[in-house]
Amino acid sequence: xxPELLEALKQADPVxxxxxxTRPRPAETLAAIIAAEPxxxxxxxxxxxxxxxxxxxxxLALVAVVAALLPGSAGKASPEAAEALSQxxxxxxxxxxxxxxxxxxxxxxxxxxxxxxxTGDSPAFSVLVPTRIETWVAPDGSxxxxxxxxxxxxxxxxxxxxxRAAGSPPLGAERSSDERFGPGELNDTGAEGNLPPTRELPAxxxxxxxxxxxxxxxxxxxxxxxxxxxxxxxxxxxQAGSSPELRxxxxxxxxxxxxxxxxxxxxxxxxxxxxxxxxxxxxSGAPTRYTLIFDPDTSQxxxxxxxxxxxxxxxxxxxxxxxxxxxxxxxxxxxxxxKH
Amino acid sequence: VRDSAARQRFEDIWNEHYxxxxxxxRRRLSADEAAQDVAADTFLVAWRRLDExxxxxxxxxxxxxxxxxxxxxxxxxxxxxxxxxxxxxRETPTTDAPREATDGLAAAFNRLxxxxxxxLALVAWEELKPxxxxxxxGITAPRFSLRLHRAKQRLRKELAASGHVESGTPDxxxxxxPKGDSPDLRMETR
Numbered sequence: 181x182x183p184e185l186l187e188a189l190k191q192a193d194p195v196x197x198x199x200x201x202t203r204p205r206p207a208e209t210l211a212a213i214i215a216a217e218p219x220x221x222x223x224x225x226x227x228x229x230x231x232x233x234x235x236x237x238x239x240l241a242l243v244a245v246v247a248a249l250l251p252g253s254a255g256k257a258s259p260e261a262a263e264a265l266s267q268x269x270x271x272x273x274x275x276x277x278x279x280x281x282x283x284x285x286x287x288x289x290x291x292x293x294x295x296x297x298x299t300g301d302s303p304a305f306s307v308l309v310p311t312r313i314e315t316w317v318a319p320d321g322s323x324x325x326x327x328x329x330x331x332x333x334x335x336x337x338x339x340x341x342x343x344r345a346a347g348s349p350p351l352g353a354e355r356s357s358d359e360r361f362g363p364g365e366l367n368d369t370g371a372e373g374n375l376p377p378t379r380e381l382p383a384x385x386x387x388x389x390x391x392x393x394x395x396x397x398x399x400x401x402x403x404x405x406x407x408x409x410x411x412x413x414x415x416x417x418x419q420a421g422s423s424p425e426l427r428x429x430x431x432x433x434x435x436x437x438x439x440x441x442x443x444x445x446x447x448x449x450x451x452x453x454x455x456x457x458x459x460x461x462x463x464s465g466a467p468t469r470y471t472l473i474f475d476p477d478t479s480q481x482x483x484x485x486x487x488x489x490x491x492x493x494x495x496x497x498x499x500x501x502x503x504x505x506x507x508x509x510x511x512x513x514x515x516x517x518x519k520h
Numbered sequence: 521v522r523d524s525a526a527r528q529r530f531e532d533i534w535n536e537h538y539x540x541x542x543x544x545x546r547r548r549l550s551a552d553e554a555a556q557d558v559a560a561d562t563f564l565v566a567w568r569r570l571d572e573x574x575x576x577x578x579x580x581x582x583x584x585x586x587x588x589x590x591x592x593x594x595x596x597x598x599x600x601x602x603x604x605x606x607x608x609x610r611e612t613p614t615t616d617a618p619r620e621a622t623d624g625l626a627a628a629f630n631r632l633x634x635x636x637x638x639x640l641a642l643v644a645w646e647e648l649k650p651x652x653x654x655x656x657x658g659i660t661a662p663r664f665s666l667r668l669h670r671a672k673q674r675l676r677k678e679l680a681a682s683g684h685v686e687s688g689t690p691d692x693x694x695x696x697x698p699k700g701d702s703p704d705l706r707m708e709t710r
Contacts, residue, residue, distance in 0.1 A: 189644040192626040195546050197645075201539045209560045210534055213567045214527060359633065362670075376658075399587035401564035408591075 216401075257440035261457045264442050264476065265435035268455070272431060272479035275424035284316040284323060286518060288506040289418065290450070292333065295351060296494050297343075304494035305342035307351055308333040308501065316514050321364040324514045328356045336496030360514075371415040378416055383425035385432040388413075392433070406437050407461045407470070413437075414472045417481040418505045427479055434472065448473045448483035449502045466492055468500065481505055522570070530567055533577050538563070540578060541585050544646060548589060561588045579648060579655035586656065628678035636671035643668060 256262060292310040310330040317323040332351055334340040343349070371378055375395055382388060389409065396408035413430045416422060422430075434440055439459045446456035458471040467489035473482045486500040509518035522530070538559060545558035562585040566573050574580050629637060642653040654664035 186644055188625050189629065189640060192629060193547070193645045195543050197539070197543050200543045200546070203539070205535065205538045206556065206560075209556070209563075210531070213560070213564050214522075214530065216564060216567065357633075365670075395587070398565055398569065398584045400591045401561050401568060403591050 257435050257437055257457070258442060260442040261440045262435040264455055265431045265440075265457060268474055268476050268479050269428040269431035269435070271476065272424045272428035275479065277423045277425070281319060283510055283512045284318050284514065284516075285508065286511045286516070287315050287317075287508045288517075289313045289315075290330065290502075290504040290506060292449070292502045294495075294501045297346075297349070297351075302346045303342050305339040305346070306335055306495035306497075307339060307343065308335065308499065309351060312506075314517070315366070316511065316516075317366045318363075321366050322360075322362050323366045324358070324360050325366070326358040334496075335499060338496035371412070371419045375412060375416070378419050378422060378426070381416065381426060383423065383429045385429045385436065388429055388433050389436065403463055404461060406439055407459055407463060410434060410437055410440065410459045410470055410472075414470070414481070414484040415503075417472070417474075418484060418503055424479065427481075431474075431479070443471060446471070446473055449485065449499075449504050450483075450506065452482050454482045460489060466490065480508075522567075526570055530570055533566065533573065533581075534563060537578055537581055540646065541581055544582060544585050545589060547641070547645060549592075554592070558585060558588050558592055561592075576652075579652040582642075582646060582648070582656040583658060624679065624682050628675055628682055631678050632671065632674055635667065636674050639664065639668045639671040640675065 257265065290310050290312050292308045294306055294308055296304060296306045309332055312328050312330055314326045315323065316325075334343075343351075375381075376391065381391065392409040392412045393405050395412065396403065396405040399408055413434050417427060417430050434457065437459065439461075440457050441459070443456035443458045445453060447453050452473075452475075454473040455476045456471050456473045458469050460467065460469050462468065469487050469489055471485045471487070473484070474480065475482055483502055483504040485502040488495065488498040488500060491498075507518060511517065541562050542555050542559040545555035545562075546552065549555050549558065562581060565584045565588070566577070566581060572580075629640065632640070638657075639653070642648045642656060643650070646653075646656075648656060650665055650668060651661050653668070654661040657664060659667075
């Protein structure tokens with residue numbers, strides 16, 4: 181970038197760094213942080229404070245008390261969940277990698293984000309905004325990503341009424357895209373946050389757990405490590421092209437996460453039936469269940485969902501979001517799609 | 521309990537870097553209070569993991585802040601709703617986009633995919649050196665250089681397409697190297 185362009189981009193900075201530097205640092209936040217125990221959450225309670233400021237000290241004390249009351253740190257899913265996960269890990273482990281040496285790995289996902297919006301005195305409403313994402317990835321990491329927004333899904337009629345009463349404001353930007361990527365640009369991606377590229381993850385549950393825990397430990401002071409590890413595992417599982425060996429290791433890893441329960445047979449957001457395991461948490465301020473749904477016969481992950489466990493005024497329903505892996509296949513060109 | 525030397529070290533880090541971490545978060549969130557939350561969470565991680573904080577902590581702090589920010593979306597709308605002080609809220613934080621695209625450059629920047637914006641923002645706004653930006657992203661320096669190079673190319677292309685002409689000399693090609701990053705819509709996950 182030329183210096184002129186760099187300087188111009190600096191002028192487009194949405195904040196004024198010089199003005200920010202003149203602001204006083206929030207002394208009460210510093211005091212609260214220093215009052216916190218250094219390792220109060222390192223093991224990961226599944227409860228968290230909902231806000232850091234100004235109640236950080238009290239909230240951390242609560243976390244410490246609850247952590248002390250929780251079961252020991254052995255870290256295991258329930259026996260039923262562990263059995264189901266071990267079985268599906270066995271199914272995956274018996275499969276062989278079938279990555280293409282030519283053509284493209286095709287996948288189609290639906291990811292639904294949630295918007296929660298309110299303005300002034302207007303009551304809050306929520307809406308799900310699903311996007312269908314197709315990817316074509318060649319063995320050299322080049323390929324194509326196409327995303328098409330699928331309209332909106334109202335959690336319930338009340339939220340749509342509230343939206344209309346608020347004057348039908350725009351529900352997020354239209355974000356359709358169709359991009360081509362050069363060699364290497366698509367196969368070195370991490371599934372989430374700062375995770376290493378999926379293809380570099382070890383197919384070893386213990387080493388995977390170490391990687392996830394290390395990343396979770398710097399992902400937030402308040403997100404329990406076990407919950408974050410569950411989220412990481414489901415994110416990586418839903419990435420197209422993960423090898424059977426890695427799938428097996430991920431299922432085994434989930435079987436080792438304390439708090440994971442077998443939810444049983446469950447339909448995913450597009451109606452497919454699979455086996456579900458879940459973990460509950462209230463770290464975000466509302467009791468929530470994260471669920472992974474998989475096909476026990478093929479070991480393929482189907483979806484993950486995030487649902488409220490208690491009604492909240494800001495959403496007329498319980499589904500907070502989801503990701504669905506609709507289809508994976510091999511195709512011969514960037515224009516091809518599987519027949520079915 | 522930390523000793524006084526540790527406290528002093530942490531306070532030095534806080535005093536020197538709070539504004540940068542707050543600014544990083546504020547660029548990506550719609551309100552000061554939200555950015556304060558992210559900055560506070562970032563420094564709480566730093567306090568708890570003080571032994572891991574390097575002597576030059578800014579890139580490490582920004583890496584933590586990125587993670588905190590990605591988690592922040594999950595609880596953000598809920599907290600705001602629960603406290604009945606709602607503002608227009610996006611569940612997933614946006615990345616690096618100037619909120620007031622008042623000129624061609626900002627508009628071109630806004631059209632880039634998030635990973636391109638991120639690479640450019642870390643250099644132009646966070647004023648990181650490529651080595652530091654790589655650390656903040658958890659990738660190697662060569663990989664970041666390539667990512668930045670491609671982001672610049674795409675920004676130039678966007679500018680050219682919108683009729684804006686950049687003066688000066690394009691960058692040297694950094695050559696082949698490992699790899700880019702996530703596709704555009706990755707940032708749209710819950």
